[in-house]
Amino acid sequence: MSRFRPGRVLGISVGTLVILMIGVYGPATLLGPLPSATVTVTAPNSAVPASTPVLPAAGSSGLLAVTAVDDTATDDTATNDTATGGDPVEPAPATLGVDTIAIGGGSDPVPMASAAKIITALVVLDAKPLAAGEPGPAYSLVTADYQDYLDYTAQDARTVIVFPGESWTEREMLQAMILGSSNNHADTLARWAFGSVDAYLIAANAWLAANGMPNTTVVDANGLLDGSAGTGTDLARVAGLAATNPVVADIIAQPASALVGQRGVRNTTEYLPEEGITGISRSYTDSGGVCFLFTGTVVAGEKAFTFAGAFLGEPDYDTLTADLTALMASARAGVTELPVLAEGDGYATLTTAWGDSADAVVATPKTRFGWQAAAGTDPVVTLDDVTTGRAGAKIGRVTVDAFGESVSSTLELDSSLTDPGPGWRLLHPVPVVSALVASW
Known part of the structure; x- marks a missing residue:
């Protein structure tokens, strides 16, 4: 008749745990997917300013x-949306x-x-x-x-x-x-x-x-x-x-x-x-x-x-003349070429769980000629799920309203988001395992 030996049971349990850690935890943390970077949408300082037309108060x-x-x-292969010379084209x-x-x-x-x-x-x-x-x-x-x-x-x-x-x-x-x-x-x-x-x-x-x-x-x-x-x-x-x-x-x-x-x-x-x-x-x-x-x-x-x-x-033609003159003066002041999406402007910040940070910036500048008579709507930012990436990697698009039309450009990383390495992975099992489960 065998005797119960607590030490042996403990040893078997520890051994089993070690085997599981080596066989499951290690691969899961070292080879599993990383959690996606968190995204904070930002607004650049170079937003298109509004220039209000002068219109009659009456009527x-x-x-x-x-x-x-x-x-x-x-x-996005062009440098901008405006003509830059060359042969004349038909209107x-x-x-x-x-x-x-x-x-x-x-x-x-x-x-x-x-x-x-x-x-x-x-x-x-x-x-x-x-x-x-x-x-x-x-x-x-x-x-x-x-x-x-x-x-x-x-x-x-x-x-x-x-x-x-x-x-x-x-x-x-x-x-x-x-x-x-x-x-x-x-x-x-x-x-x-x-x-x-x-x-x-x-x-x-x-x-x-x-x-x-x-x-x-x-x-x-x-x-x-x-x-x-x-x-x-x-x-x-x-x-x-x-x-x-x-x-x-x-x-x-x-x-x-x-x-x-x-x-x-x-x-x-x-x-x-x-x-x-x-x-x-x-x-x-x-x-x-x-x-x-x-x-x-x-x-x-x-x-x-x-x-x-x-x-x-x-009310009369004198008023019409004065109102039209004021309107055209405001038009000459308001109509211009504007950098609707300026190169390098950031529209989002990506932060990884291990502390890396990069901005999603406009890759290709877009300009428009016209009259921005009202403040544009908030930009619409669409980004891929990003874990790591080199500087310059295309990760999404931004779309803004300018002169009554939608204008968009590709967003890219302004700096690299690098892999944190095996040490961080082993010491931070929760986000790594969570990313693994989410990927199933």
Whole structure:
């Protein structure tokens, strides 16, 4: 009969523990994965500063960027996003920005006056497309078109004279409406394109909703009725759509001195061109005040920045002049080339469990030319799980908002995060084993 020997049991237990430590603990700590570095998101001091546009306090106003489409690659092999010389390139086509630069005045819809005619032009061109410079189909005016001319003339509203049976091309009707602000041609175009003004109104309001202008409604084709109303934000989009429409832009850039039968038409759109302003629609009504759709352009060196704008409800033309002059002064002060993502700027700090630290910094600088009218949103930082890495290793991306668009660049380590070595691993089993378990 054997005797119980506590020493032998203790020895076996210790031996088993040693074997387990050598066979399991050692490999687990020496060969297992390291815990990922902790990440602290930071903000660099070189954030893009805001430069506020000067907008009227009264009425309703809005500004929207009109930018050039850049179809070139935007990978991180280039030194920046701007042209640096070489052969001249064709100007990029214009497109409308997504985000509003700024808004002013009230947020409720106000009467838009002849800005409604620009909506008519865009809706008609959507239904009856026309190439820039081409006359388009011809239309023989009927008695209703002549009666419109007589009625609006009797109301002392703007008209361009017509006679029954005259043939007007689509382009000529658009020129009379846009340049001459002809109220009778607005109705004629609506009937020609849609069969009736009522049918046009259904199509126009659907078009407004589909094009991101939910706070704007038209109840006529020419804006004489107060029910045709909108906000500065929506009407700035209308101005931008007009400025980027090849036909409307061509008509405004090349105003006709005469139309059918050498009939004179005075250009009502031009206003303060010396300030860099291109008028799109300018009008006055007793209830709506002065309403002006336009684009403004600021040139700095070899670059130009264009924005679309709408000023609705200005009390008089002296106030309009003063407000536009102040706006363009603020634009010249605010439009510039800015380092949106500066090389070496840190957007996160990575710290390992063994005390190493490195910053995630911008690898490729990104610049933008434009108007940062409002403070940008917080940067969005996306990082891989990092344990160790050499200086310069790509570990993620940062994305910021600048001039209404998203700009991003690769983030890299500014210094190395090294392996802590076997000593640290053996002496710190908890984080090592935890990383091992997490990897299963």
